[in-house]
Amino acid sequence: MDSARLTTHKPVTADVAPETVLHQVFGYDQFRPLQGEVIHELVAGRDAMVLMPTGGGKSLCYQVPALVRPGTGIVISPLIALMQDQVMALRQLGVRAAFLNSTMDFQQARDTENALLTGELDLLYCAPERLLQPRTLELMHQASISLFAIDEAHCVSQWGHDFRADYLGLDILAREFSEIPRIALTATADERTRKEIAERLSLTDARHFISGFDRPNIQYRIAPKINANKQLIDFIKEEYATDAGIVYCLSRNKVEATARLLCSKGYTALPYHAGLPSEMRAEHQERFLREDGVIVVATIAFGMGIDKPDVRFVAHMDLPKSLEAYYQETGRAGRDGNPSTAWMVYGLQDVIKLRQMLEGSAGNDHFKRVERQKLDAMLGLCEITTCRRQALLRYFGDKQETPCGNCDTCLVPPETWDGTVAVQKALSCVFRTGQRFGVSYLIDVLRGVENDRILQAGHHAVSTFGIGSELSSAEWKSVFRQLVANGHLRADPEGYGALQLTESCRPLLKGEQTVNLRKDPVIKSRKTAGAGSKVKDQITDHVGWEALRACRKTLAEEQGVPPYVIFHDTTLFEILERRPQCLEELAGVSGVGAAKLERYGEAFLKALAALGADATQAS
Ligand code: ADP
Ligand code: ZN
Numbered sequence: 001m002d003s004a005r006l007t008t009h010k011p012v013t014a015d016v017a018p019e020t021v022l023h024q025v026f027g028y029d030q031f032r033p034l035q036g037e038v039i040h041e042l043v044a045g046r047d048a049m050v051l052m053p054t055g056g057g058k059s060l061c062y063q064v065p066a067l068v069r070p071g072t073g074i075v076i077s078p079l080i081a082l083m084q085d086q087v088m089a090l091r092q093l094g095v096r097a098a099f100l101n102s103t104m105d106f107q108q109a110r111d112t113e114n115a116l117l118t119g120e121l122d123l124l125y126c127a128p129e130r131l132l133q134p135r136t137l138e139l140m141h142q143a144s145i146s147l148f149a150i151d152e153a154h155c156v157s158q159w160g161h162d163f164r165a166d167y168l169g170l171d172i173l174a175r176e177f178s179e180i181p182r183i184a185l186t187a188t189a190d191e192r193t194r195k196e197i198a199e200r201l202s203l204t205d206a207r208h209f210i211s212g213f214d215r216p217n218i219q220y221r222i223a224p225k226i227n228a229n230k231q232l233i234d235f236i237k238e239e240y241a242t243d244a245g246i247v248y249c250l251s252r253n254k255v256e257a258t259a260r261l262l263c264s265k266g267y268t269a270l271p272y273h274a275g276l277p278s279e280m281r282a283e284h285q286e287r288f289l290r291e292d293g294v295i296v297v298a299t300i301a302f303g304m305g306i307d308k309p310d311v312r313f314v315a316h317m318d319l320p321k322s323l324e325a326y327y328q329e330t331g332r333a334g335r336d337g338n339p340s341t342a343w344m345v346y347g348l349q350d351v352i353k354l355r356q357m358l359e360g361s362a363g364n365d366h367f368k369r370v371e372r373q374k375l376d377a378m379l380g381l382c383e384i385t386t387c388r389r390q391a392l393l394r395y396f397g398d399k400q401e402t403p404c405g406n407c408d409t410c411l412v413p414p415e416t417w418d419g420t421v422a423v424q425k426a427l428s429c430v431f432r433t434g435q436r437f438g439v440s441y442l443i444d445v446l447r448g449v450e451n452d453r454i455l456q457a458g459h460h461a462v463s464t465f466g467i468g469s470e471l472s473s474a475e476w477k478s479v480f481r482q483l484v485a486n487g488h489l490r491a492d493p494e495g496y497g498a499l500q501l502t503e504s505c506r507p508l509l510k511g512e513q514t515v516n517l518r519k520d521p522v523i524k525s526r527k528t529a530g531a532g533s534k535v536k537d538q539i540t541d542h543v544g545w546e547a548l549r550a551c552r553k554t555l556a557e558e559q560g561v562p563p564y565v566i567f568h569d570t571t572l573f574e575i576l577e578r579r580p581q582c583l584e585e586l587a588g589v590s591g592v593g594a595a596k597l598e599r600y601g602e603a604f605l606k607a608l609a610a611l612g613a614d615a616t617q618a619s
Helices: 019-027 033-043 059-068 080-092 106-117 136-143 165-176 190-200 228-239 252-264 276-292 323-330 348-360 365-383 386-395 419-431 441-445 454-457 473-485 503-509 540-558 567-579 583-587 594-618
Strands: 048-051 072-076 099-102 123-126 145-150 180-187 208-210 220-226 244-248 268-272 294-298 311-316 340-346 416-418 489-493 500-501 516-518
Touching: 019 033, 019 059, 019 594, 033 048, 033 059, 048 059, 048 190, 059 072, 059 145, 059 180, 080 099, 080 123, 080 594, 099 106, 106 136, 136 165, 145 165, 145 503, 180 190, 180 416, 190 208, 190 340, 190 594, 208 268, 220 386, 228 311, 252 268, 252 294, 268 276, 276 294, 311 323, 323 365, 323 386, 348 365, 348 473, 348 489, 365 386, 365 473, 419 441, 419 473, 419 500, 419 503, 441 454, 441 473, 473 489, 489 540, 540 594, 583 594
Parallel strands: 048 180, 048 208, 072 123, 072 145, 099 123, 145 180, 220 340, 244 294, 244 311, 268 294, 311 340
Antiparallel strands: 416 516, 489 500
């Protein structure tokens, strides 16, 4: 971004109320829960630690105080893409924002540094490694700083999945800039991690602001894997045919194959994984952000720092390793608060694969034990027969008293059945065949199939041969999956997929303990219910909607930004509903701040007027 465009608007002067900034700059009516309190804390010069779910509105917590307090707010952010997005969006709001990172040449960096020193910046985004360079620290000492914001603060946690060594150096801010308020923000942190963050960043005196973890607009759905590709296509076709979404796969090959599959069905699907050239990755990310209805198929390498608000679905073709990962990945859906879906299919092979990866991984016993617990929790969520959201929130220490009504188990409660005898048969079949065989073989023995392998091994003569003909292969698969998920069976550590008994299966084998199993529902893709209807579904005036979208698209192209940076869908929808006749009326729409009103107001009024004219002509 060129520095010539740095000064976009008049600075907001000091001594304004946070509410005024919210209204004038951001165009919003009121603070979301906790935002007001956090902002008050910082404006008063105190530190804060903020835990809010994705889409909860963390950015405003430091952006508003940075505009209210004198000086520049320094934002430490781990990802360059994220910085660029934020700066772009802020400039659209008329905020004087810039970033310092390794993508800039010497002159650009110089210009930005000068702007900082001469007080021409409201916000400066900076990568941690950049900030910690002696030269940058020296610069900070010379400048007038309003606050330090440490975004994605969980990166400081060595146990977390996003650990960034540079974050460890950030406690220097506490020592060298003790008089400047600091705020740490994250969306993913259990109590232990939160404590770790506070300690490592020397934020021990900071007040903690913890908002609920719930993302009510996301519908959680987990289905047994039958024909994963077909299930995915049906889901997208029936519910999100023209929307943006992310599909996660475990391996690069599968990413490629799934992207090809979706393309062959007419979707714009782009692969994204660490094995692709970085230019291609950047291009795919860019298209995802800027074009409408792009699907990115990705390994977990994709997503952190993707601020796109209108991602309508996140689909998992493979099981994530932990609930933390699941929650973070699914959390990328619906940041704009509109109905969205977290969709996943999983099957026995996923369970076996993850268990094997874990046992075969390097790492000491303690590490493995923690990982095993995490995987168990993930599997528990898959097999649960009660509300998924309650279970998820409980895991994160956030209680919800009543079932949510917006997850698959709430919408279509799964049936259970008494699996005591089936489980006994399955376990004893594993035992009788020597704990050396995989699930298909075991099912064949149970169902009495006389194939060559079984005959050769002599397993047509074991006592469990043919004792399980009352269940179909699919039903037996479901039994085995639940046994592995619950830890009564494990896949052999050598990785051949042979199932072995564990200690915990003893009482089951003896029939001393009754077992309730989940009856896998017959999969029919279901229309979403209870989530409130999607913005799209509420639109009756399609001509008007398309006209406003076209207007937004033109402006976005002129500005070189994604359409949602001009206005979110919700703002566009409100404009369509309210049909403002003048700038003043337009200013009343949520999401229309002073700068955007001035820049784009006329264009949208014109687009509305043209519609009106058409309508009159037509009648
Ligand atoms: P987070 O960083 O917590 O994931 P963001 O700061 O990106 O969330 O905010 C999510 C969305 O909510 C953004 O589009 C933002 O503009 C919007 N938002 C934040 N605060 C408010 C508010 N007080 N009123 C209306 N919209 C808001
Ligand atoms: Zn529920």
